[in-house]
Amino acid sequence: MKRSRIALVIVVLVLLAGGWALYHGLSKPKAKPPSLGDPVTAVAVKLMDVPVYIDALGTVTPTRSVTVVSQVSGILASVEFKEGQRVSKGQVVARIDDRALKAQLAQAKGVLAHDQAVLVNAQRDLARFRQLIKVGSVSQQTLDTQAATVQEQLGTVAADDGAVQNLQVLVSYCTIASPVEGIVGLRLVDPGNFVAAGSTTGIAVITQMNPATVVFAVPEDDLGAIDQAMAKGPVDVLAYDRNKHNLLASGTLLALDNQVDTTTGTVRVKGQFNDAGNALFPNQFVNARLKADTLQQVAVVPTLAIQHGSKGDFVFVVQGSKASLRPIKSGPASGDLTAVLENGVKVGEQVITEGADKLDDGSPVKVVSQ
Structure with a gap:
């Protein structure tokens, strides 16, 4: 009996010792495996031609742009x-009631015909007087008076002819044609209204859409680069939408203004x-890009790789298994x-x-994709 109690005590002590060892073994932190570096994505630096653009907000x-008015x-x-129709140059767009004119x-024309007949009769009388004066049948005064009458009648006919031509022009003005090709x-x-000659309101406005032009302002510091580009030949200009995503049209530099806006x-x-075409609409705002130069075969990196710090821009370059901080411009x-x-x-x-x-500079890295 005494021995069985001793054996029981020994068993209990063994169990307690095992439990204590097990508890401390589980609670002890396990050793971490050595770090293999942070996973990163890397891209190789390459060479390419890079255009240099001057960007500005422009207006089409x-x-x-012609206001059609009645003369x-x-x-x-x-x-x-x-409304909104495309018309060609010389196409009739409106008519004024021309019956009175x-x-x-x-x-x-009737007055002109009458005065022409009077002129012809006066010229015949002058011719007869010139023959009669040779035989003394008429006086020199009569001949001179008839010659003056002919000159006077010539003036009257000329005035009549001018009046006819003026009215012919006015009648032609009653048919109004488009002076340009464009969009009405x-x-x-509206028809039926009275229109006054030279009214500033006009009947409609016709806008010539092709070619279209875009006006934009560039900093005066860029004038040198633009002059150098113009000296080499035509300068490309691109027009993008407001979001700078869609290219609307491609063109060339037409002209520079002759002075700097001091304000x-x-x-x-x-x-x-x-x-x-119809991609550019008058008074539309677009983003203009003027190609000032092209950098030949320069190193390029993805824009995502460039970091910005207090000392300037930099990138991380993979060197072996570490990241090396490299300042760049x-x-x-x-x-x-x-x-x-x-x-x-x-x-x-x-x-x-x-x-x-x-x-950080020198951080271990592991390139997972390129």
Whole structure:
């Protein structure tokens, strides 16, 4: 009995010792495996030609915008266009009631015919007097008076002819033709209304859409670059939408203004777009890009790889299994790539594009994709 109690005590002590060892074994922290580096994505540096653009907000301006006005006063008889219609140069767009003017023209022609007949009769009398004076049948005074009568009648006929021509012009003004090829705007006067000659309101506005032009302002500091570009040949100008996503039209630089705006320090520039079609609309705001230069075969990196710090821009370059911080001077961008100036990186080096926000100079990294 005494021995069984001793054996029981020994068993209990063994169980307690095992439990204590097990408890402390589970609670002891396990050793971490050595770090393999943060996973990152890297892209190789490459060479390419990078265009240098000057960006500015521009306004589409039509080549010509003409207000169609009547040159004679009268009732607007008809409007021969549809709003928004494309018309050609010389196409009839409106007519003024010309009946009164045609009546005046007929009267003027009658007066002209009468005075021409009087002139012919006076010229015949002058011819007879010149023959009669040779035989003494008429006096010199009579001959001179008849000669003056002929000259007077010549003046009357000339005045009559001028009146006829003037009325013919006025009658022609009753048929109003488009002075340009373009798009007709909304009708400003309805048929049946009286229109006055030279009215500033007009009947409609016709806008010449092709070629379209875009006017924008560039900083005066860019004038040197623009002059150098113009010296090499035509300068490309691109027109994008407000979001700078969609290219609307491609054109060329047409002209620079002749002075700097002292209040803004900018110079107005005009680009011409010959094949814009309906992509550019008058008074539309667009983002203009003027191609000032092209950097030949420069190192480029993804724009995502460029970090910005207090001391300037930098990238992380993969060197072995570590990230090396490399200061750079960023240049112009082309799509998703940015040029690196002054040899900040070398062709073929791997720059980190994803995962760089957690890195320091010398951090261990593991490239998971390229």
